[in-house]
Amino acid sequence: MKMNRHYDELKASYLFVEINHKIAAFQETHPDQEIIRLGIGDVTQPLAKCVVEAMHAAVDEMGTKAGFHGYGPEQGYGFLKDAIQGYYAGRGTKIESDEIFISDGAKSDLANVLGLFDTDNTVLVPDPVYPTYVDDNVTDGRKIVYAKTSQENGFLAMPDESVKADIIYICSPNNPTGAAYTREQLAQWVAYAKANNAIILYDAAYECFVSDEHLARSIFEVEGARECAIEICSFSKIAGFTGTRCGYTVVPRELERDGMSLNKLWLRRQTTKFNGVPYIVQRGAAAVFTESGMKEIQANLDYYRQNAKVLADMLDECGVWYCGGKNSPYIWLRCPGEMKSWEFFDWLLENCGVVGTPGVGFGECGEGYFRLTAFGDAEKTKVAAARIKAAIQALNK
Template identity: 40%
Template sequence: MTTTNPNLNQLFTSDTFADMIKNKLIKTVENYQVSNPQKEIYMMAWGDTTYPIPSKVVEALVDAATKLGHQSTYTGYGEFDGNIKLREAICHNYYKPRGINLKPEEIFVSDGAQSGTFGIQELFGLDNVIALQDPIYPPYLEANLLAGRNNIIYLECNDKNNFVPDIPQSKVDVIYLCFPNNPTGGVATKEQLKAFVDYARSYKSVIIFDAVYSAFITDPNIPKSIYEIEGATECAIEVGSFSKTAGFSGLRLGWSVVPVDLTIKRTVAGELTEMFRISQSIRFWGASNLAQQGGIAVLSEECQQECQEIVNYYLENARILKEGLEAFGLTCFGGTNNPYIWVKGAEGMSSWDVFNQLLFKAGIVGVPGSLFGSSGEGFLRLSTLGRREDMEKASCILMGFAAR
């Protein structure tokens, strides 16, 4: 008799992050709009981008699409680990300027950071102890639960430790770190990351480092890659993305780095890299040819200024919105070195109380911090990846309350 996957069934019968967004958050907003049709809604819940793709990238996409329409230039399947020119560009144009030397065979292109992160966990045994930041981007947790792992510990991130957790107090096998952090906006110093690298090397553990928001770092003392820390190639996998910096949230393109130097128990140098190559070849036949040509254009020297303008646009959004929130009387974290603002409610307020306060007062929609983990209770995440006019209008409304 056919039965369901018990791990998937467990998630199906519980409240996943996506279902909570759909079934509670969206319905609350819809009900509010029905009762208040004259009120404008400012959607700041999603980490989705709104700024147009750079012009050089558009040219590359049009050229690539045009070539698909001619027999002599048509291309089908590409390399399942990614276009070699794109992987070379990631090595030479993204990592090398940061003083990091990687080889193209250590780069694996995916259709976005979430797919890459999900695939990485397939490298590790189901009995491994997993350490997750709390609050955390929920799909990290859900991917491991879907795989059947249940030995999970949480590293608390709060305003007392600037949302950077201490290293685990016991031995863990895989540590998920995200800096700049989604949802808290926190960033980790070189010294803090070194402590995790030293820990991982000591215990033969692996760090999975989400660096999707690294381009938003403006402080020169904050690392943009885990590989800026000595010894990190021996213990860390890094995930990157084109979504936020080049407007690829719809095109879908990211990458994972599995260094040849990375080893764990009973493996030799290069073995995990080859294992991941095999894993990716089984479940994935490569990212879109069009998206990859766009990625090559993104990493070109002439396009980098356009990408920086996109980043600056969102950081200015964050400054504008944060100014209004603070004038309204709310305590805010993030919004610098990061496009997310982590809003703390008044004493005794739940995350949903903060959500309702901003929705009912100003029409601002965020994601309750409790959806990111127990340590997110009492907070709200706001994304500033939206349109400038929405940030300005919302901030103006908040300042209007403050002036009364």
């Protein structure tokens, strides 16, 4: 028996283990101090009422002979694909129903889509970024090159002609930096992908946070992207589905490599290796795109946006450099006092009782930076902002 030895090459993920370890140690020595967690990447607002009602109705339907649903179409029910098509059309982006594939979330598809490509391809991953992209390719044994980012380029990697890659990850708005691409910037990536016969895997998990009209919500807003990109989307952040699980992937009909249609390949892959997302969940997801659904989820998104504003305003007042926060639930700040990421983590916990995420945990280029998130409770976020402001002002004295 031969095992996949590439699993040995995975770096152990100490980030959240270490954070929890430090919080536990702090709690022991400061039992009365209330800790505010601004490190979580999970949503906290409940599901929208219309989503809950749609799922209740679907459960009732399933309990009747006439309304029972067994195996559904592996690529998703037409009613949900039509709703997604309408969501794109509402923003002026045309995609076809058979280009949409419903999934149980972006994380699965980000990994599964790699199965379409030979392991002998080079992958380009921005640094810092959502760590899963790296691990998905390490376990397949693919060569990874990093696109380094920094404060100078606003933590947005741009194509470098001297680097040759076959698969390019773009995450916009980015986790952890919150930085998002304009259409013009994405057009440069599309040109690079076409020139190099590469494929862009565009992770749009946070597109719903984009409100600036110069920024792209979908890579398919860019001309030529249909010939070189796959878009991976999620209901996790737009509608609080992190525990409910639903997402979708868009594979354009025009996308071809090596004489093969990626849309046809993906359909074959899904119908072979996947048995679909539960009917009840898909009914809940479709409710997101109704008129009342859109209003309800906007209220939830506004709640997080307001938290982001509270944190961003506080950093502005303190003169701390940051990006994100405006079109993203993530605020990526430069650690005050030239502190390193973990140093600032300890300082923040000790002086403010606030927990965030050290930037270096997302890649080497994250050293000296720190991620705060807007997914917390509004009142607690305000308290945290006031504590951080007072502590930074004392530090600067």
